[in-house]
Amino acid sequence: xxxxxxxxxxxxxxxxxxxxxxxxxxxxxxxxxxxxxxxxxxxxxxxxxxxxxxxxxxxxxxxxxxxxxxxxxxxxxxxxxxxxxxxxxxxxxxxxxxxxxxxxxxxxxxx
Amino acid sequence: xxxxxxxxxxxxxxxxxxxxxxxxxxxxxxxxxxxxxxxxxxxxxxxxxxxxxxxxxxxxxxxxxxxxxxxxxxxxxxxxxxxxxxxxxxxxxxxxxxxxxxxxxxxxxxxxxx
Numbered sequence: 001x002x003x004x005x006x007x008x009x010x011x012x013x014x015x016x017x018x019x020x021x022x023x024x025x026x027x028x029x030x031x032x033x034x035x036x037x038x039x040x041x042x043x044x045x046x047x048x049x050x051x052x053x054x055x056x057x058x059x060x061x062x063x064x065x066x067x068x069x070x071x072x073x074x075x076x077x078x079x080x081x082x083x084x085x086x087x088x089x090x091x092x093x094x095x096x097x098x099x100x101x102x103x104x105x106x107x108x109x110x111x
Numbered sequence: 112x113x114x115x116x117x118x119x120x121x122x123x124x125x126x127x128x129x130x131x132x133x134x135x136x137x138x139x140x141x142x143x144x145x146x147x148x149x150x151x152x153x154x155x156x157x158x159x160x161x162x163x164x165x166x167x168x169x170x171x172x173x174x175x176x177x178x179x180x181x182x183x184x185x186x187x188x189x190x191x192x193x194x195x196x197x198x199x200x201x202x203x204x205x206x207x208x209x210x211x212x213x214x215x216x217x218x219x220x221x222x223x224x225x
Contacts, residue, residue, distance in 0.1 A: 034213075036214075041219075042218060042219070043201045043203070043216030043217055043218055043219050044154070044201070044214075044216050045216065046213040046214065046215070049213070087153065098156060098159065098169075099144075099154075099156070099214060100156070101146075101153035101154040101155070102153050103151075103152060103153050104153060
């Protein structure tokens with residue numbers, strides 16, 4: 001699976017937008033971009049995913065660069081409950097259902 | 112409520128003993144997975160199963176074994192051959208429809224070897 005690169009940590013203030021970047025310069029045409037997050041001492045939870053177009057759901061937005069070599073997860077108004085490790089993952093169609101987790105970005109939200 | 116249950120939440124084992132971690136799902140998902148997480152690290156795939164009575168090794172299968180006799184159950188055995196078994200173990204499941212589907216995770220089991 002193609003590799004992703006994320007900052008180790010980021011900080012935000014409560015009720016401000018947060019932009020979490022992810023670089024994936026070796027992405028292939030069949031790779032989906034997935035984001036999961038993991039709250040302390042819990043299992044990861046799905047946030048959002050996309051292929052080429054920007055995506056929105058109730059949790060977040062996903063902005064995908066035109067060349068698909070990078071993407072940004074956008075939390076529109078951060079809350080204290082958004083403090084978590086955020087993982088950007090590429091899933092290649094040929095690899096079936098596997099997810100390959102990196103170390104992610106630790107998001108701290110300040111009150 | 113539909114979901115994934117893992118038991119127990121904490122598990123203590125003496126060195127040299129085998130131990131089995133339970134994972135049950137009532138989501139009617141075809142695929143199930145086991146991951147291991149060490150402190151400050153991401154998840155690593157141990158085993159996965161895309162259909163009943165079939166499973167494949169992940170990236171760190173040595174010292175572990177699994178079975179998939181029923182769709183809703185995917186127990187993981189940590190054997191005495193696993194040299195460093197203390198970790199957080201996570202089970203997940205998904206509908207097996209391709210790389211766009213999402214995985215749903217259980218709450219995890221923390222295994223501590225004494």
